[in-house]
Amino acid sequence: MASPATVGRRSGVDKFEERRRELADAALLTLADLGYARTSLRTIADNTEFSHGLLHYYFADKTELITYCVRRYKDACMQRYEGLVAVAATPAELAVACGEGLAATLADAPLMHRLWYDLRSQSLYEEAFRKDVAEIDGGLQDMIWRLVSAYAELTGAEPTTSPSAAYALFDGLFQQALLRYIGGADTALDELKDNCAALLPRLFV
Amino acid sequence: MASPATVGRRSGVDKFEERRRELADAALLTLADLGYARTSLRTIADNTEFSHGLLHYYFADKTELITYCVRRYKDACMQRYEGLVAVAATPAELAVACGEGLAATLADAPLMHRLWYDLRSQSLYEEAFRKDVAEIDGGLQDMIWRLVSAYAELTGAEPTTSPSAAYALFDGLFQQALLRYIGGADTALDELKDNCAALLPRLFV
């Protein structure tokens, strides 16, 4: 008999998927708290009202659970960033709004971003994560590129950078800010704002 | 009786330290192979000619071993980067040399750099690692800033970026290149070269 987690559901697919999401959300909270290396299935279950055995009813193994979590994180991530490019009248306004948006994103959920960088590192060791991580990275790159494109439209100039390079630069700033923010440096957010606002025009020289 | 690993050695301090370094180097190889989350003390010992018990003779616990490894990694790291700013006659030459230097560093030991980003992520969860990681980060920042300063000297212009922001930008490029390089993208190195060469002048506008 195949495990229920591996076979397609005949009926009540929605209920099944719903509980998977519920469990994955709890898993994400635990992961964000402890990090990938310190999170066990039992600890995850302790953060729910269910027992640890249930996790194997909804997920074939630990890898499938984590992978599902990563995908779920991605959905939430993309949704949040969708409205990041606020309406801005001038290039300078957009540059400031960009820095403030990223800083707000960081301050809003630093532990989730910490988890993201953890999982992205893990994907370099665990091949199973690589595909989903690459997808998220691609989505973030698109998000940044929409920002750059909006800036280009306001200035009338063409960006002199590839989308991937632009993303890498912003990501570098963001990750450093996260490192300092979690380390307790209270100037991290302001520095991130300034650095982002300063970076945007540089992509056009 | 206190554990030998916790008390100062009366004699043969050099021998003691020498073996610590030897064990730490073996541990670094294992860590680079498997990543922090999958590396156990027994696995480390298996990569040496010694038994697993010996690790607790030279290190109080796992955290002290990893911390020592991080410090040791730092030393090797700094030493390698010392000569990165090669002699260059023109700004353009330096920009190209910068990209080639970083690309060569990546290609030379990709697994070590993967480990670095893994450990830096872990430091966000394990407070014990934070100090050493911050020190390494500072050293890398200095290395990048020496590069920027050399470029400034050649052009006669003043950089318009803080040292930390410059480091964050280069680090973003480097990390993305590593991600792609390990993912199997054979264009990663060339893109890194180009992106670095393009970034350097941008720090002066």
Added chain:
DNA sequence: CCCTGCCCTGGACGGATGTCAAGATTTTCC
């Protein structure tokens, strides 16, 4: 009413892990 799926619990398993201690082996020193 019982029967058949579905949902969930709780315990058990084999194995791995960090840590420790007791003893064997080697080195050092008088």
Added chain:
DNA sequence: GGAAAATCTTGACATCCGTCCAGGGCAGGG
């Protein structure tokens, strides 16, 4: 050469891990 100290091995410990499984409620339909 022999005592003492340093070094190293071996085995054990408690604990935790992922996984699996036997079974208990609990629904709905015959």
